[in-house]
Amino acid sequence: MDQPQKPLMKAQIAPLRALQDLDKQIFRWNKDRMQKPRALEPLDREVNATKGEHDGKLKAAKDAKLEVEKKELDLKERDERRKRLEGQRDTSKSNKEYQSYNLEIAAIRTEAGKIEEEILKLMASVEDATKLAGDAKTAMDAALGKHGEAKKGVDAEIAKIDEEIRGLRERRAAAAKEVDGEFLKIYERIHKAKPDAVALAAVVQEDDGYHCGGCRMGITFQDVNTVRKGKDPVQCRSCSRLLYLEAKPQAAPAK
Numbered sequence: 001m002d003q004p005q006k007p008l009m010k011a012q013i014a015p016l017r018a019l020q021d022l023d024k025q026i027f028r029w030n031k032d033r034m035q036k037p038r039a040l041e042p043l044d045r046e047v048n049a050t051k052g053e054h055d056g057k058l059k060a061a062k063d064a065k066l067e068v069e070k071k072e073l074d075l076k077e078r079d080e081r082r083k084r085l086e087g088q089r090d091t092s093k094s095n096k097e098y099q100s101y102n103l104e105i106a107a108i109r110t111e112a113g114k115i116e117e118e119i120l121k122l123m124a125s126v127e128d129a130t131k132l133a134g135d136a137k138t139a140m141d142a143a144l145g146k147h148g149e150a151k152k153g154v155d156a157e158i159a160k161i162d163e164e165i166r167g168l169r170e171r172r173a174a175a176a177k178e179v180d181g182e183f184l185k186i187y188e189r190i191h192k193a194k195p196d197a198v199a200l201a202a203v204v205q206e207d208d209g210y211h212c213g214g215c216r217m218g219i220t221f222q223d224v225n226t227v228r229k230g231k232d233p234v235q236c237r238s239c240s241r242l243l244y245l246e247a248k249p250q251a252a253p254a255k
């Protein structure tokens with residue numbers, strides 16, 4: 001007589017719905033949590049854009065400096081050649097030879113003068129490019145600063161959500177203990193498989209019959225009757241969710 005009775009579905013509905021309610025809340029918080037970093041996306045783009053701009057300007061400044069260095073080497077080479085020629089000229093054995101050295105030296109001086117002018121121009125462009133790179137760095141630093149601030153805000157929001165989720169998980173663990181083991185197994189299996197984490201579905205009565213509140217598909221009268229009896233678990237034949245009947249406010253207590 002006192003054999004342990006198999007738990008009835010109808011006795012499990014309330015604890016299962018309590019569990020489902022917590023799971024829905026956890027699901028919503030998790031979704032919210034995943035959305036949070038999206039607030040940073042425009043700032044990410046701004047950081048990337050300003051960083052790209054800065055890299056470009058920095059490279060331009062470096063290239064301009066390299067160009068100056070190259071010209072300076074050219075100039076040095078001319079100076080050395082000129083000095084060498086001047087030395088040779090001073091040991092010339094004839095006036096003709098002397099004049100020919102002078103011509104060559106004059107040509108080198110002209111070349112060197114042109115290079116010096118070029119260097120001056122290039123140095124001005126190095127200055128400009130360096131200034132532009134500096135401006136780009138200021139813009140990049142500002143974007144990084146803005147991003148850092150926004151990220152702090154997002155991180156704080158996420159930490160708050162994590163706190164909520166932690167609390168809910170604790171409550172969920174307690175709520176799960178209120179559900180019979182076999183029913184819990186069915187519930188967990190569906191809960192894990194559903195992208196919306198919803199494992200329970202109310203049977204919805206409409207003009208054209210009964211529907212699953214989860215997937216809107218029709219439910220047979222036979223299944224509805226089994227749900228109504230409240231003995232065995234019934235799963236929707238389309239979405240597999242565990243079906244239950246909403247308690248009617250004025251209905252007599254089910255026997």
Ligand SMILES: [Zn+2]
Pocket residue numbers: 201212213214215216217236237238239240241
């Ligand atoms: Zn369904």
